[in-house]
Amino acid sequence: MSLKNKLGLGVASAALGLSLIGGGTYAYFSDSEVTNNTFAAGTLDLVANPTTIIDVDNIKPGDTMLREFFLENNGTLDIKSVVLNTSYDVTDAKEDNDGEDFGKHIRVNFLFNIDKLDAPVWSTTLYDLQNMDPKVVKNKFDDIFGDEWDHRGLAAGSSDRMWVQFEFVDNGEDQNMFQGDSLNLEWTFNATQKNGSER
Template sequence: MSIKKKMGIGILTGTLGLSLIGGGTWAAFNDVENTTNTFEAGTLDLTTDKSVLFELSNLKPGDYFTKTLKLGNNGSLAIDDIFLKSTVSGWEDVKHSHLSDNGENNQVDFLKQFKVTIKRDNVSLGTVTADQLMSYTTNPREITGSGTNPALLSGEDMDIEIKVEFVNDPATYPNSRLHTQNKYQGEGAEISLKFEATQMPGEERNNDGE
């Protein structure tokens, strides 16, 4: 056999030997453990006991009414704050030819004839005229004022009392016995009250039960 062939066999044999040595580095023992992990979002569910709070017609100056709405927390999460939003629609100016100005007015004029007092669990939150409720459309009014404490824990409820008074204004037209409030006869509006609940701030959590 030539020297070149002998060298080639020697090199192949050496390579095979290294391969066998490298392939022998494995362990017979091992262990596998598994953990099953879950997370689930809670529910935020503000409820009301009425879909219509007041629906009255044929009102006159001096009339008033008080209605109570119960707000409840039917969710699993505590409610941080509750905000009141309000929108007004459906108003139309009714003309009265026997009045010197034909009874012309606008929606704000009409709504100013009504005072609205809001109470939470018999605590007064203040009195506004109905036209001021329109500002709650873009700037919702906080009605809980609970600070850092939850407004409603899961399963709790609160009473919101709303009193509306048609103001009796004795003012008259100049040189006339006709009262200026005559211009509001036959007029009306639809006021939508919307209550919005917010969650408590996020926080570090541990496993349930810990």
């Protein structure tokens, strides 16, 4: 056999050996498994029911208006706290209103004990409520609900009953400048979630 043939046979043998070695790696058992994973965020859905808490006309100094409403958690996550933001605008019936703000004469009495509705837990005017730091309002709400609110918050699927009384304060003085005035009140309840936890 010539040298050329011997070299060719050697190369062919080496190639066959490499292919057997390479092919041998596929002879071991193997298996695979695919996992499908999901992350679904929960929802915060705070609802005030009814959405119009008060709608009255022809009020006069000394009038009080008691209203009931519910804060409902229609979401899937528990609510830790609720902060109330207040804004209003006044339409003056007269051009000269002596610089008086109608909101300073509308008092809000937040009531919690249904058996003692004459004893408000917290009273303030709409004017003060509008200009109050939201953190102060939150602290007041926490005081109203006490320990139960602090520990439970507003659980998903639950509701809390609220009582509020509006009062056109009779200050014993001439309040004729408010005749015909109207006040548009907007209350925004802002909910925050409870702290994250190990899941």
